[in-house]
Amino acid sequence: MNTTKILNNLIEICKDGQDGFRDAGENAKHSDLKSLFAGYSLQRAKFAGDLQQLVIHLGEEPDTTSSVASAIHRGWIDLKAAFTQGSDHAILTECERGEEHAVSAFRSALTETLPADVRSIVAEQSEKVQASHDDMRNRRDAAAK
Numbered sequence: 001m002n003t004t005k006i007l008n009n010l011i012e013i014c015k016d017g018q019d020g021f022r023d024a025g026e027n028a029k030h031s032d033l034k035s036l037f038a039g040y041s042l043q044r045a046k047f048a049g050d051l052q053q054l055v056i057h058l059g060e061e062p063d064t065t066s067s068v069a070s071a072i073h074r075g076w077i078d079l080k081a082a083f084t085q086g087s088d089h090a091i092l093t094e095c096e097r098g099e100e101h102a103v104s105a106f107r108s109a110l111t112e113t114l115p116a117d118v119r120s121i122v123a124e125q126s127e128k129v130q131a132s133h134d135d136m137r138n139r140r141d142a143a144a145k
Contacts, residue, residue, distance in 0.1 A: 099133035
């Protein structure tokens with residue numbers, strides 16, 4: 001797979017996360033979670049922007065949209081939030097599920113041959129995506145108690 005295609009896939013994943021975390025923040029009940037989700041949404045917007053700059057540097061056109069699958073996933077978050085009256089546990093569960101997809105996409109990208117500068121940025125973002133996944137899982141588990 002070529003570098004631009006890999007980066008455009010990750011851009012889409014980051015845009016999905018940006019939108020998903022924004023939606024989660026709108027549905028969360030507790031202000032600390034609203035702030036957390038807003039922060040993760042901004043982080044993903046920055047990640048997408050950084051990856052778009054790499055694509056431009058490669059002389060290609062970056063992806064600027066989120067995927068259809070993520071729109072369905074975000075819709076499911078909205079539906080589940082409505083059914084559970086905005087249960088923070090349910091929202092955290094769905095955020096963790098979205099982050100599992102992102103972790104997988106970043107790991108897959110790192111198995112490919114990438115230029116050193118691209119690999120460095122993707123690896124750094126991958127670590128942060130893994131950390132946010134772990135944060136969602138830990139908060140979900142704490143909210144279940």
